[in-house]
Amino acid sequence: MSRAIVVTSGKGGVGKTTTSANLGMALARLGHAVVVIDADFGLRNLDLLLGLENRVVYTALDVLAGQCRLDQALVKDKRQPKLALLPAAQNRTKESVNARQMRQIVRALATRYQYILIDCPAGIEMGFRNAIAPATEALIVTTPEISAVRDADRVVGLLEAHGIKRINLIINRIRPAMVKANDMMSVEDVKEILAVPLIGIVPDDEQVIVSTNKGEPLVLAKEESFAGRSFDNIAKRLEGQQVKFLDLDEMNPGFFSKLRQLFTGKK
Amino acid sequence: MLSDLIDRLLNRSSPKSRNEVKRRLQQLLAHDRTTLSPKELEAIQAEILEVVSRYVELDQDGLEFALASDQRLTSLVANLPIRRIKSDDKDGAAKRVAEIPQEDASNEPVPDNMTLDLDDDEAEIFKLDLDPELGDVPASEDSTPGNSSASA
Numbered sequence A: 001m002s003r004a005i006v007v008t009s010g011k012g013g014v015g016k017t018t019t020s021a022n023l024g025m026a027l028a029r030l031g032h033a034v035v036v037i038d039a040d041f042g043l044r045n046l047d048l049l050l051g052l053e054n055r056v057v058y059t060a061l062d063v064l065a066g067q068c069r070l071d072q073a074l075v076k077d078k079r080q081p082k083l084a085l086l087p088a089a090q091n092r093t094k095e096s097v098n099a100r101q102m103r104q105i106v107r108a109l110a111t112r113y114q115y116i117l118i119d120c121p122a123g124i125e126m127g128f129r130n131a132i133a134p135a136t137e138a139l140i141v142t143t144p145e146i147s148a149v150r151d152a153d154r155v156v157g158l159l160e161a162h163g164i165k166r167i168n169l170i171i172n173r174i175r176p177a178m179v180k181a182n183d184m185m186s187v188e189d190v191k192e193i194l195a196v197p198l199i200g201i202v203p204d205d206e207q208v209i210v211s212t213n214k215g216e217p218l219v220l221a222k223e224e225s226f227a228g229r230s231f232d233n234i235a236k237r238l239e240g241q242q243v244k245f246l247d248l249d250e251m252n253p254g255f256f257s258k259l260r261q262l263f264t265g266k267k
Numbered sequence B: 001m002l003s004d005l006i007d008r009l010l011n012r013s014s015p016k017s018r019n020e021v022k023r024r025l026q027q028l029l030a031h032d033r034t035t036l037s038p039k040e041l042e043a044i045q046a047e048i049l050e051v052v053s054r055y056v057e058l059d060q061d062g063l064e065f066a067l068a069s070d071q072r073l074t075s076l077v078a079n080l081p082i083r084r085i086k087s088d089d090k091d092g093a094a095k096r097v098a099e100i101p102q103e104d105a106s107n108e109p110v111p112d113n114m115t116l117d118l119d120d121d122e123a124e125i126f127k128l129d130l131d132p133e134l135g136d137v138p139a140s141e142d143s144t145p146g147n148s149s150a151s152a
């Protein structure tokens, strides 16, 4: 059976697209047929994070307009043949699609893909409603900051009202040293406040930016990163595996890098 | 550990900002999660006070109404400290007092100086569960998560 999972947050810039790209790749590496849909019409960037921007020919809008077939619009990843991307149009607005069309697309994809990840735009307007319309599950991405958590809470309410019951939480950009210093909400704090089951913790990690620069998801990188491991673990938990959460204490930068920070003022 | 010590030395900001943000969020979300308007909340409070005041004299300064949220369930918590049980003189009130079911022995005049100051937990008289899902209409086109509706 196919699972249509929307990756959403309310607030922008908290890591929805990063999560969609990495989780898509991680699930494909586990052997599932995966398609990631960029539902951020007008501001597409899932293709960039996957390094597939040069291979985009058609978009979801061309499919809906009857200008190409669905399979022509899908960009297959050469590094990982189990992964495909359905790009959004860059030169159109969020109003150019509606919920019924999104459901049509997902229904068609469900015949061939086990996991359909929908990268949701920020906000709770039209673009959000289009993105959640075909979803039967949701991943809420938040950072441990007041505005992000508040928006996440609002979105959880909207998803529940929309009948989406399977909702899991990803807390992104945790900074263990700050939590330790009592200057950032901990994973437990956020989990308790939102009261949504936790499926992943992703530390704030420079490697995320490096991976974005290269257009190569972290989970493909030769050098293992904490964030990459976190996304791999989330993929396994989505599959139903029991995987222990990473120990945040281990992720603290070591003593020497702290000393360096102290003397150079650099992070 | 040495690194902890350096951590503390380097830590210039207030050590409690984590607790503060938690407290602010919990309050914020209690309001966000109810779909009651501030007006409705006010009306509920006024009516509760009216009913309770028929029977007891409340300590006006100690009144507290708050929305609390736990496990996505919002409660209206009212703390109504009782100054004294109303005695029989005033007509309307007296009649109603007589209607209170027995065990409170309202026939016996309550000494005027007696105060019934319940402590916090006991004074939590009303706990009204609001279903957060009720009437949660999809937001209108122009609303953003930042400026949501119900805040009192």
Ligand SMILES: Nc1ncnc2c1ncn2[C@@H]1O[C@H](COP(=O)(O)OP(=O)(O)O)[C@@H](O)[C@H]1O
Pocket (backbone or CB within 6 Å): A009, A011, A012, A013, A014, A015, A016, A017, A018, A019, A122, A172, A173, A202, A203, A204, A205, A206, A208, A209, A212, A227
């Ligand atoms: N765990 C992380 N560590 C460091 N940077 C991150 C992390 N997650 C996201 N970012 C950065 O935050 C920015 C926003 O991420 P993005 O995935 O585009 O958010 P959204 O899709 O929610 O708007 C990007 O620059 C990204 O590199």
Ligand SMILES: [Mg+2]
Pocket (backbone or CB within 6 Å): A016, A017, A018, A040, A045, A120, A121
């Ligand atoms: Mg995005």
